[in-house]
Amino acid sequence: xxxxxxxxxxxxxxxxxxxxxxxxxxxxxxxxxxxxxxxxxxxxxxxxxxxxxxxxxxxxxxxxxxxxxxxxxxxxxxxxxxxxxxxxxxxxxxxxxxxxxxxxxxxxxxxxxx
Amino acid sequence: xxxxxxxxxxxxxxxxxxxxxxxxxxxxxxxxxxxxxxxxxxxxxxxxxxxxxxxxxxxxxxxxxxxxxxxxxxxxxxxxxxxxxxxxxxxxxxxxxxxxxxxxxxxxxxxxx
Numbered sequence: 001x002x003x004x005x006x007x008x009x010x011x012x013x014x015x016x017x018x019x020x021x022x023x024x025x026x027x028x029x030x031x032x033x034x035x036x037x038x039x040x041x042x043x044x045x046x047x048x049x050x051x052x053x054x055x056x057x058x059x060x061x062x063x064x065x066x067x068x069x070x071x072x073x074x075x076x077x078x079x080x081x082x083x084x085x086x087x088x089x090x091x092x093x094x095x096x097x098x099x100x101x102x103x104x105x106x107x108x109x110x111x112x113x114x
Numbered sequence: 115x116x117x118x119x120x121x122x123x124x125x126x127x128x129x130x131x132x133x134x135x136x137x138x139x140x141x142x143x144x145x146x147x148x149x150x151x152x153x154x155x156x157x158x159x160x161x162x163x164x165x166x167x168x169x170x171x172x173x174x175x176x177x178x179x180x181x182x183x184x185x186x187x188x189x190x191x192x193x194x195x196x197x198x199x200x201x202x203x204x205x206x207x208x209x210x211x212x213x214x215x216x217x218x219x220x221x222x223x224x225x226x227x
Contacts, residue, residue: 033214042204043158043217058214087152090158095197103215105158 003027004106006091012112018026019078021109023091030096032043032074034058037088049074081113118207120218127195128226135221137192137205144210147188149179149218153201161203164188175199197227 005023025032031050035043045058047066055066063085067075074093078085080108088110092103121136139145142204149161169181179190188205205218 035217040219042118042120042219043206045214045216048214056214059216092158102160102163105150107157 006106021076025093029093031094033092118218133192139207146208148206150204
């Protein structure tokens with residue numbers, strides 16, 4: 001079974017803090033994704049990565065950056081957290097472009113910015 | 115940009131009732147289509163997917179979905195729901211040979227025992 005883990009289930013930060021959300025997958029997947037999930041808005045894609053050191057903007061990249069130094073790890077960074085970034089953050093991975101694989105999701109990190 | 119519309123935000127049914135959740139997308143090219151489910155307190159997990167072939171797709175737990183290309187739709191159905199189907203359901207669309215997926219806003223299903 002594919003396993004996608006996220007470093008924290010719950011996180012409370014203050015406005016202006018730098019926040020790191022970590023995601024690790026154990027199935028040697030090429031692709032990794034970060035979404036935020038908000039009630040009534042579904043999942044919105046923040047950033048994704050097709051390969052190590054590669055990144056692509058999703059629909060709502062403003063206020064976020066990402067890092068993929070190793071294939072199994074994809075980090076989401078909030079440079080200066082703001083209250084409107086309070087949300088549930090979901091990481092996902094999928095196999096590769098050729099197989100157009102299903103995305104497998106982690107348990108999510110619920111972030112509260114005060 | 116492609117978008118995905120789910121018509122119902124919250125559906126409340128009694129056990130044994132039939133379910134149909136609507137999903138429409140706006141992208142005109144070849145697409146791959148998915149339904150994901152999120153049970154309370156659990157991960158998002160795949161319910162079923164359509165890549166090609168028979169437009170009627172069967173998934174886990176008795177769910178099925180029908181792809182109607184002319185209507186840009188991929189509606190989810192189940193003939194008889196159970197209390198354990200209470201969850202949030204998300205439709206998702208991926209352009210062919212691409213890997214970024216777009217999700218609908220989700221439909222919360224409550225099944226009353």
